[in-house]
Amino acid sequence: MTWPPFFAQSLALGSPASGVGICLLWTPQDRVLPALSPDDYAVAGNLYSRDGVSFLLRTILARPSIRAILLCGKDATGSGEALVALMRDGLDAEGRIVGDGTRLHPEITREAVELLRRSVALHDARDTVRPEQIAALLDELRRPAEPFAPAPLTFPYSEPTSAALPAADTGLLIRAGTVRSAYLKLIWHVLSFGVRGGTQHSSDQREILDVLTVVGDEPADPAACSHAGWMPFTRESLGERRADGGYSGYLGQFLEGGRPDGVSYTYGSRLRDFGGAIDQVAGIIADLRASGESRRAVAALWSPAQDIGSPSPPCLNLVQARLRAAPGDETPRLYLTAYFRSHDIFRAWASNAYGLRALQALIAERLGDAPLGDLAILSHSAHIYAHDWERAGELLAHHYRAADPRLTRDARGSFVVALEPPEIIVRHYTPAGEHLQTFRGERARDLGLQLTPYVGEASHAIYLGQELQKAELALALGRPEAYRQDRPLTLDKPDLV
Numbered sequence: 270m271t272w273p274p275f276f277a278q279s280l281a282l283g284s285p286a287s288g289v290g291i292c293l294l295w296t297p298q299d300r301v302l303p304a305l306s307p308d309d310y311a312v313a314g315n316l317y318s319r320d321g322v323s324f325l326l327r328t329i330l331a332r333p334s335i336r337a338i339l340l341c342g343k344d345a346t347g348s349g350e351a352l353v354a355l356m357r358d359g360l361d362a363e364g365r366i367v368g369d370g371t372r373l374h375p376e377i378t379r380e381a382v383e384l385l386r387r388s389v390a391l392h393d394a395r396d397t398v399r400p401e402q403i404a405a406l407l408d409e410l411r412r413p414a415e416p417f418a419p420a421p422l423t424f425p426y427s428e429p430t431s432a433a434l435p436a437a438d439t440g441l442l443i444r445a446g447t448v449r450s451a452y453l454k455l456i457w458h459v460l461s462f463g464v465r466g467g468t469q470h471s472s473d474q475r476e477i478l479d480v481l482t483v484v485g486d487e488p489a490d491p492a493a494c495s496h497a498g499w500m501p502f503t504r505e506s507l508g509e510r511r512a513d514g515g516y517s518g519y520l521g522q523f524l525e526g527g528r529p530d531g532v533s534y535t536y537g538s539r540l541r542d543f544g545g546a547i548d549q550v551a552g553i554i555a556d557l558r559a560s561g562e563s564r565r566a567v568a569a570l571w572s573p574a575q576d577i578g579s580p581s582p583p584c585l586n587l588v589q590a591r592l593r594a595a596p597g598d599e600t601p602r603l604y605l606t607a608y609f610r611s612h613d614i615f616r617a618w619a620s621n622a623y624g625l626r627a628l629q630a631l632i633a634e635r636l637g638d639a640p641l642g643d644l645a646i647l648s649h650s651a652h653i654y655a656h657d658w659e660r661a662g663e664l665l666a667h668h669y670r671a672a673d674p675r676l677t678r679d680a681r682g683s684f685v686v687a688l689e690p691p692e693i694i695v696r697h698y699t700p701a702g703e704h705l706q707t708f709r710g711e712r713a714r715d716l717g718l719q720l721t722p723y724v725g726e727a728s729h730a731i732y733l734g735q736e737l738q739k740a741e742l743a744l745a746l747g748r749p750e751a752y753r754q755d756r757p758l759t760l761d762k763p764d765l766v
Contacts, residue, residue, distance in 0.1 A: 335414070376425050443481070477652075612652065736754055
């Protein structure tokens, strides 16, 4: 059997005759191990996460001649506290560390864990980081390699799978060119990061709070919209603009007053005939005609008299329009922001977004064909119901592809990386190509820290990190001519790339 069974490249091996293992937590090994004699320990390594406790146990159980653990270094994430709690208090009925909550790998048997707890001594010296102090502790802790089990104890390992991934409690920004691409991104995020929980309805849901989705390039004309046949509503049901200027289908319900029999409200009735008397869209247009700088062009769809205590109040609660010129432009664009208290992402978001874009286009037309700016949709409860999870997952499998970061537009600008030995040069440009500033440095890490505040997209940041590392490698090899942005390094020795 190969030992250590996991992370062998990250562990330092000492003497098989020693019965001591060293756990340095977050303290770098290269700061400590040069001051220690390899004869005084069997293995040394770090423990960065609580999940690592399971791998530590696997390493010791696979070599049961380790009879003591020296726990030292900085405990930055509580992984050391988890190990101390395990050795002191053991596991609860669900296989979690008592008092800590960390779940061990289920393949490691409870009997093996208890055997290790009885047989291996843990010496808690956390926050001890000076090499000479650790060396002194190690000298006091000498243990012969006397196995506590007749043979190595090994257990199978399965890569974890998670239905939900960790994320911030509130606040997510999604940018996309079209409603179609934004819709796919939203579904992926809610299925990946949404918190599972109950609702006032019968179905469970996955939910993210306060998702802001910004759509920048969706066509103004509904006839040219980005609808796709795989969406959960047909192009015919979405509707279009008629020759008389009215709207058919869902767009008609969104943009025109009145409501069908048996329906308590439509978004159109709240927008165009609020309380049976107020056309709020006309009010927005009049307000922006009176002052292009107005911040009062607001329509409210929530009626306290009707909606407080109602079992089915409107999900769309507020719309606000703004005229503002984009940086570098003289002509103001019309921006539209909408707030939804509750948003069914799979079944309703896309049709809502098309309706809002049509509303935005209508207002812009009445203002003299103002160009359209972004459409921003804030969804307080962005959710997908359990009965749609399978269908939404299938939709992603067939139609969602991560975008190439090189083709992703970053509103904060673009960067050109070049070499002027002995420095890496990074020039920052606006999206329109205006040179803003220049950064210089010899190390990718230093330049990355300088660039971070000016990068607006995570994929862009990863791309820049790759380019900077390639540039630094070309400099280190004395081959600056080998670096060209967006191209592989052209080196004589391919194994160095």
